[in-house]
Amino acid sequence: MGSTVKSLKGQQHELANSSFQLTVLQAPTQHGTQFPAFARRLQEHDLFPLKPTGTTILQVNMGKMCNQTCKHCHVDAGPDRKEIMTRDTMQLCLDALQHSPDITTVDLTGGAPEMNPDFRWFVEELSRLGRQVIVRCNLTIILANKKYHDLPAFFRQHGVHVVSSLPYFQASRTDAQRGDGVFEKSIKALQLLNAEGYGLEGSHLQLDLVYNPSGAFLPSAQASLEAEFKRRLRSGYNISFHNLFCITNLPISRFLDYLVQSGNYDAYMEKLVNAFNPVAAAGVMCRNTVSVGWDGSLYDCDFNQMLELEVALGSPRHIRDFDAAALDARSIVLNQHCYGCTAGAGSSCGGETVK
Amino acid sequence: MEKTYYNPADLSKFGNISELQPEMGRKFFDYYGEVFKEGALTAREKALIALAVSHAVQCPYCIDAYSTDCLEKGADENQMMEAVHVAAAIKGGAALVHGVQMMNKIKELTM
Ligand code: SF4
Ligand code: SF4
DSSP states (O other): OOTTSOOTTTTTOGGGSHHHHHHHHHSOOTTOOOOOOHHHHHHHTTOOSOOOSOOOEEEEEOBSBOSOOOTTOSSOOBTTOOOBOOHHHHHHHHHHHHTOTTOOEEEEESSOGGGSTTHHHHHHHHHHTTOEEEEEOOSTHHHHSGGGTTHHHHHHHTTOEEEEEOOOSSHHHHHHHHOTTHHHHHHHHHHHHHHTTTTOTTOSSOEEEEEOOSSSSOOOOHHHHHHHHHHHHHHHHOOOOSOEEEOOOOSSHHHHHHHHHTTOHHHHHHHHHHTBOHHHHHTOGGGTEEEEOTTSBEESSHHHHHTTOBSOTTSOOBGGGOOHHHHHTSOOOOOGGGGGTSBTTOOBTTBOSOO | OOSSSOOGGGGGGGGGGGGTOHHHHHHHHHHHHHHTSSSSSOHHHHHHHHHHHHHHTTOHHHHHHHHHHHHHTTOOHHHHHHHHHHHHHHHHHHHHHHHHHHHHHHHHHOO
């Protein structure tokens, strides 16, 4: 299941280094084209410095450990990654939330967040605080070990909103991106979630799928892909789900490695830059989200987290110092990877941003 | 002078055709945009038709553009190859159906 594949860090790959990734992103193309700085594009549309619109979502990265090693992973997660959030840091998140009533949603991501030994405790505490919990579940984890088989029931008990990746409604492209056998296991896991009441029409147990292109191309209109996914998953496997979120692959970490290795990097960046949409730029997710790293550091988003671009100097930089008002006054840290959020209809953890 | 007639980089310069005749260029691109909108046919079905026609007219720019477009719109590899077979069948059929004309001529000219 791709678990024999090592993370970039495990391979001691140069792209495991975030400053090297930024060097690649800022370099001119092979033909000498220098893409305009992302900040300059925002300036042209009166969006610079980019400011938060008010934080309502706390995204918590519970660790880089994962049972999969997907080719496009922007976290460089995998079974060989041991960095995970401690219960103490989770407690700091809970303390921060207690003082931040405007944060209504907590979005748990990873790696596979369920592999963190304190995952269930954290979800229970979060629902006790009355926050909507989103779990970014990679599906295969449910079948990876007996101890995870009851996850769908656990999710139901806490009204967790499940968001799961399924890059395609067929095995070929899913397995090419996520590892051999992933499609079949994902289908089984989706059937288990449906059996628990998730994703059914009219059900309050929310099950959304995430579509990431399996290659160097952009996602197209979300509504049309969603209709096609629904038709294919229903007819082929009797699976239902609520929404499909189309997410553009950002040129960082393992997807950046794929782009460079396959010779697609320059053309992909050019596509992103040419597809810059100011409406999407105004709606980027970092304006209403703060992201917490496994060690409690604060970032503008999960992508900045992986590039080790902490929130701007002068803002609280660790969850122990969390202060929603101070963070809402910060300027968001930007770089060339941000073009991935503003291409076409825009892209965020909730899919398209331009409705 | 270019060493080849086709340069992949020219595809992204397609819009430049308006430089020498802006009015017709604009009308063409407006029309083009309208044609490919979701309508009675979905945008994905239109991309598959465009892919098939690209093969029939053997335009390398269009083949690149609509292979990408079909992938982006969620078409699968089987659908894409079947579309190419449709183009091939029509092209092959179009050649073969003229065999009837040939047979007519043979009849006309022979004893
Ligand atoms: S994309 Fe998700 S499931 Fe895949 S390796 Fe990364 S964290 Fe794990
Ligand atoms: S990459 Fe992060 S900081 Fe940049 S635009 Fe996207 S969400 Fe905002």
